[in-house]
Amino acid sequence: MKLKSLVLVGFATLLTVGCSAQEASQKPETEVANQAQTQKTVAANTSTSAVDTISGTFKSAEHPTQGEVKVVTENGKKYLEFDGNFKTDSGPDLFVILHRNDTLPITGIKEKDYVSIAPLKNTSGTQRYEIPVNIDLSEFKSVAVWCRQFNATFGYAPFKV
DSSP states (O other): OHHHHHHHHHHHHHHHHHHHHHHHHTSOHHHHHHHHHHHHHHHHHHSOEEEEEEEEEOEESSSOEEOEEEEEEETTEEEEEEOTTOEEOOOTTEEEEEESSSSOOSBOOOGGGEEEEEEOOOSBSOEEEEEOTTOOGGGOOEEEEEETTTTEEEEEEEEEO
């Protein structure tokens, strides 16, 4: 009895696979092409892409700072993304900020001129910071690594659009 059941299940599986393969091979080329285009569109909409190609190169201020930053969007959220060449010195109380000007003073940043994004995760390497939805990027011209404790700019990157 068990053998008959196994044979029937095996036969049904082969029949299903065979019919599916035949159905796929009989689809019109345009339908196959449309499915491929839909898959490409979905993949493009969920991948990381530059937002208006906002980017910048870090410049040193109080401390040597290097690397690139760009604004990317993923799944409808915007991020500041530092590249693998990003590097700055260690310091206390370091933050990533957006600043309203394309140049920053070494010390004495005024509170009305910036918005804090997040504490700096690492002093080197690739990293990403989510930009809150209530922030209008068009109001800011640079991103900076800033020491809150001593109000000192370690380095900044003016945006190129």
